[in-house]
Every structure is written in structure tokens, then in C-alpha cells.
Amino acid sequence: MQALFKFASGDIPYTLQRSPRRRSIGLKIDAAGLTIILPQRAPLAEAERVIQLKLAWIRAKLLERETRPTPIESPILQWGASALWLGEPRLLQAALRVKLTEDTLYLCAANEQKIAPALIRFYQRSAKPYFAERLALWAERMALQPRQLILSSAKTRWGSCTSNGDIRLSWRLMQAPASVIDYVVIHELAHLLEMNHSARFWAIVERACPDWKTERAWLKQHGHTLLAWE
Numbered sequence: 001m002q003a004l005f006k007f008a009s010g011d012i013p014y015t016l017q018r019s020p021r022r023r024s025i026g027l028k029i030d031a032a033g034l035t036i037i038l039p040q041r042a043p044l045a046e047a048e049r050v051i052q053l054k055l056a057w058i059r060a061k062l063l064e065r066e067t068r069p070t071p072i073e074s075p076i077l078q079w080g081a082s083a084l085w086l087g088e089p090r091l092l093q094a095a096l097r098v099k100l101t102e103d104t105l106y107l108c109a110a111n112e113q114k115i116a117p118a119l120i121r122f123y124q125r126s127a128k129p130y131f132a133e134r135l136a137l138w139a140e141r142m143a144l145q146p147r148q149l150i151l152s153s154a155k156t157r158w159g160s161c162t163s164n165g166d167i168r169l170s171w172r173l174m175q176a177p178a179s180v181i182d183y184v185v186i187h188e189l190a191h192l193l194e195m196n197h198s199a200r201f202w203a204i205v206e207r208a209c210p211d212w213k214t215e216r217a218w219l220k221q222h223g224h225t226l227l228a229w230e
């Protein structure tokens with residue numbers, strides 16, 4: 001049920017839900033906006049009371065949501081659609097064996113719903129050896145010794161580096177151009193020397209990757225497309 005909370009500096013539309021399982025009032029803000037979840041028997045006025053109580057927080061969250069780019073919906077994959085491989089589109093085709101050519105990625109999937117999981121498996125399987133090679137190469141050039149490479153599925157970050165030298169890279173990066181992947185590898189390696197984003201840190205990145213600003217901008221611009229996966 002749609003409702004409207006009226007107050008002096010503008011109305012807040014919200015969705016009202018009832019939940020038989022809840023004992024307390026729930027409140028969430030997502031792409032759909034504000035939702036208030038009431039226990040089965042709670043009076044409707046309770047919703048407005050909670051909004052009033054949390055008004056400052058709700059308004060701040062809604063504002064934040066407006067200024068953030070809306071994540072795009074997960075793509076519905078079909079045979080004949082394209083997927084990114086190292087920054088280049090590849091046509092998705094059904095086959096009995098996984099195979100990558102200049103313009104086509106053949107995947108084994110029984111039906112179109114299985115394309116996304118098959119594609120993710122392909123990215124994950126390719127990511128480990130690819131990242132390992134790039135990491136070894138850049139570690140040698142930068143005279144650094146990461147402890148180990150861990151493949152991550154992180155949606156919130158492309159890579160990370162811990163103080164004991166573990167470097168995590170997201171398989172989702174396999175969709176990005178090779179130069180962007182190299183930038184992320186260099187970025188995480190540089191954290192072995194500087195655990196911050198200080199001027200000293202960026203100077204280390206720049207020595208290995210003079211175009212880091214372009215690569216970083218690419219990620220900022222296209223990142224949401226790469227993250228539109230489960």
C-alpha cells in the first residue's frame with residue numbers, strides 16, 4: 001500500500017507493508033524508496049510515528065540515494081547478446097564446450113536462465129590464472145612481494161590488500177580492459193608500501209602506471225555495468 005507522510009518541508013511517499021512474522025516495526029530504504037513494515041496488528045499510525053522519529057535519518061538516506069547513480073538492473077542474458085571480455089564485447093553462443101574466439105564466447109548452458117551462471121563460472125575460471133600472471137609481472141617490476149592472490153566476488157571493491165600482503169581481486173574485473181586490470185593490480189601492490197591513498201601512494205602507482213587517472217576514470221564510468229551481476 002502506498003502512503004504519503006506529510007510534513008512541513010515536503011512530503012515523503014512510502015510503501016506500507018504488513019508482516020505477520022514481525023514483532024517490531026521495520027524500515028528500509030532501497031531503490032524503490034522508503035518502506036515501512038508493520039507487524040500484523042499494529043495500528044497504521046505507528047508507521048507515521050516511526051517516520052517522525054527517524055525523520056532526519058530517512059531524509060539523509062533518501063537524499064544519498066538520489067545523488068548516487070542508480071545501479072542498472074542485472075542484464076537478462078540471451079544467446080546472441082554480448083558480454084565483455086577484457087573490455088571487448090563477445091557474442092554469447094550455445095555450445096557443448098566452452099570456447100573463446102575473437103568475437104564469440106561459446107558457453108554450455110541448458111537454457112537461457114543458465115547463461116549467467118555459466119558466464120560467471122567462465123570469468124572466475126579465467127580470472128585466477130590471468131590475475132596471477134599480471135600480479136607476478138607487476139610485483140617483479142615494482143620489486144614487491146605479495147603473499148598470495150585471492151579471488152573475490154566483491155561488488156563494492158575491485159581489489160584490496162591486507163597488511164600481511166594478501167591481495168584480493170574481483171573476478172568481475174575480467175570484463176574490464178587489460179590496462180584497467182593492470183591499474184588495479186598496481187594499485188593493490190602499491191598498498192604493500194603505503195596503506196593509504198596519500199600523495200606518496202599515488203606517486204608509487206604513477207611510476208608503474210602513468211595513465212592511472214584514465215584507468216581509474218574508466219572504472220568510475222563503467223564500473224556499475226561490471227557489477228550488475230549476482
Ligand SMILES: [Zn+2]
Pocket residue numbers: 187191196197
Ligand atoms: Zn586503494
